[in-house]
Amino acid sequence: MMDYKELGLRVGLEVHQQLDTGKLFCKCPSELVEEEGNETIRSLRATASEMGELDPAAIIEAAKGHRFIYQQPESSSCLVELDEEPPGEPNEDAMDIALKMSLLMGSKVMDEIHFMRKIVVDGSNTTGFQRTALVAMDGTLEVDGKDIGIPTICLEEDAARNIDDHGDNKIYRLDRLGIPLVEIVTSPVIESPEEAREVAQTIGGLLRATRKVKRGLGTIREDVNISITKGSRVEIKGVQDLKMLPEYVKIEVERQVNLLDIREALISKSAAVDPDMVDVQQIFKGTESTIIKNNIKKDKGVYALKLKGFASLLRGEEGEPLLGPELAAYAKTTGIGGIFHSDELPAYGITEEEVQDISEFLSLDKNDAFILISEEEDKASAAADRVIERAEMALEGVPGETRNAQLDGSTVYLRPISGGARMYPETDVPPFRVDDELLKSTEEDLPETPKERLKRYAEEYDLNLQQSRQLFRKGYDLIFEEIVDNTGNPSVVANTFLQTFPELEKEGYDMNNIEDDKLKSLFKKFSDGGFAKEGILDIIKELVEGKSVEEAIDSAGIESVDALYVREAITKILDEREGFVNERGLSALGPIMGVVMKELRGKADGEMVSNILKEELAKRVSDG
Amino acid sequence: MREVPLTEASVGDKIRLEIEGREYIGILMPHHRFSGDDTITLKLENGYNIGLKVAEGTMVKLLESDVDRVESTLDIPEVEEDKPNISIIGTGGTIASYVEYGTGAVHPAETAAEILYSNPEIAVRCDPKVDIILSKLSEDITPKDWVTIADAVLEELNSGAEGVVVAHGTDTMGYTAAALSFLLDQVPKPVVLVGSQRSSDRPSSDAHLNLLAAIDVAKSNTRGVYVVMHETIDDKRCAVHHGTKVRKMHTSRRDAFKSINREQAGWVEPLDNGLDLKGLPEKEEKVATRMGSIEPEVALVYVTPALTEEDLQYAGKKKGIVLVGTGLGHMRSELISTLKEIITDGTPVVMTSQCLYGTVNCYVYTNGRKLLEAGVIPCGDMLPETALVKLMWALTIIGQDVKETMITDAAGEISNRRME
């Protein structure tokens, strides 16, 4: 167990929420679609001035490699997304939500909102930049009695959706490009993994309070900045699952602590990085390793790097973040497939003998490690430079990095952490003036704050604070209200969200698969007496599989309240006449039907009574 | 640290100011054209610009002056030897430009060095000579400028250039292309007009591909005046259009320029070294010459059901009229007598069609025949804008009948066969 206080953990969040309005700069709907549409091929160039001191040869190289393919579904994109028409004025609903969020957090709204172009040349924006505007500054958010600073609130456009990486040609779909995003940045004052989730959930709740945000996977994305006192700031990009947020923080803290331990070990062993790449191909003349054999056949070489004092630190203990993968990740940014390190050898067909030969050739002792790169010389040399760079950082501690979030809570190196973004004015969009009148009318139209809502839940629905807060944090508050306002039963509905849902999630069911409309009709059926509350869990299981409510009730084998009552009565009658049933078998039906009908006449549908009796009787006869 | 009135701080200064108890630190940016008069634009440290309302007499602390004028050294690629000499004439379009990152101001490239800096691929294609002769947006170009550009092109052609590229704003590039086509009597080498629909300061600009394509055409073994722009919205192929048969047909798309009533002259794929200019006339060892000039006093009248006698009489004060008629080249019959008076007074009137596609034909209907009787000169399938430029030019050719000039093909502006 980590002592996060002692480590000096500091976490800041950047929450990006898609808005449920039209697109930010055109009249297209903000919908992701299956349609692929026509394709357009484009290239992007970072002009020299935007990239700073960039070698022109590098510009040429970049220009060659970067061809992007854009799918342009007509149902969800137009000339604006294609960068074939200038942007229109910013969507008023989106601006309204951004203003409301700003006011809810007590931020200072700018007198004029200016859209900027933030340079992005990975192809995810057809223009080569993302349009973004600073809407407000200096807000605060109270989470569990603590004030979290909200330095900036921005309104920006979402990027195109990466569909496929086709060698050099990345394929994007334009449906997502231009969907409005509100970006809310917190100060780095969060001190524990759980607090990170609390803050994110509170922000999410506030966003939902506007009732104009998208829901479901991928509609809210977080970048997480994490640092510990002796470590560095690491930015984790693209966390999509809020529940996983604490996991990312935990794993990153462990990684940083581990890297600091590695640093200690390296220093105690007087570790050093030898900057010279050595050609070791002759050692692999008769190698059994298929990878290296094939590479040599393709005129690739085998090169080694000497890491003095690094032995056993590349692999580390099972389950811990290691230096080896970190070195490999840096090497891979040059486009090579990977590297070998001595801690993992012999393996991949490389023999103990070859490892010994390399050690001798490089005059290594048992504390030293080496890296092998099998590539063409110039590529190997570029990769070696990055490995050396990263190995030297290991002696310093934790490098500041931007890392990509993986689904399991781990992260992968993306690039060094960047300074300020390169931005220049979006001259095609006029500044948006926020005068006192607009501020006033926005203020009057603010949605109920979460705090007010919690109070109302207690009064109107008789929920306790704990339940209300959970509904809110988990994002079920709005749908809860909608259901209860229509069909009542607040405590059953609340329990469904707070107990049944988590239970099913643990079993691996994805609750995002149930549309709100289905939940509404489920509880309508329930309040009409369609089934007992004990049946809800089984019905929901079927709903997750995509069935309609009727189908789900059917295949879950759930009976209506009436049927339950009838079956109970029939069971009782049959029990009392056990001997008679055993004696007469199925022909007991006629006489017993008389008894049953006498008891149930007027209370239940005759046909149902008859069906259930036949069923129950058959069961007993075959059991007997 | 000096405290000065805001009015004394200049653009590029890093300042600190306090408004309603809040402190703002940033670089003072140029006033945005659509900003309120009471509002300043500040670039914050996080890169964002914000607009702040400031009261009169606001004082600011001057933290640093002119912070963002760090001149980066232009690292220019060496031009390989024996590359063809290509002259690039700038008229003010932003085919090559760079952004001053701090202020966001766009600077047009004004020297070969600056153009090479932002388009280093040029160095492997040619030895460029850059001459900025005008600094005008294309909507500000006047007929007089056409003559200036024509003379500049002549000078380059006659002083060793293998070909000339004219960088031009797109709005009126078609007019300039037509003007050069008529004014340049002998064009022994390629003269290529090129522009961009997305300004070159954007990573997604079409300027780069278009410029490389234009240079490839300027280097080719052809002669004549051409316009080179994206053929489709893909960054792949550029179309080569004949200078008198091309028109901007879209306000914003990259492939806005289309050849009309004539097949395009060819295409270039500059990034894939592809080029097809089959059938174009080859280079000649000749001196380039100019014929005639431009008479700016010509009206272009769009014929609509609402056109009045007064409109025509007003246009009649000019030295010539181009009518953009309906359909095959028609106008309301009751106006024809007014037209006849204008023509009798010595003002030539020519007829084109607002259909753009297809040819004027005044024999099919009575209305057309009446127009012919009144002395209107039919211009075949000439584009209205091309007819305007041609009439301006024809009026300056001494000793030649205007009608004869207008109906005789001079620079490919009249085709006898059409395929669409």
Ligand SMILES: [Zn+2]
């Ligand atoms: Zn659109």
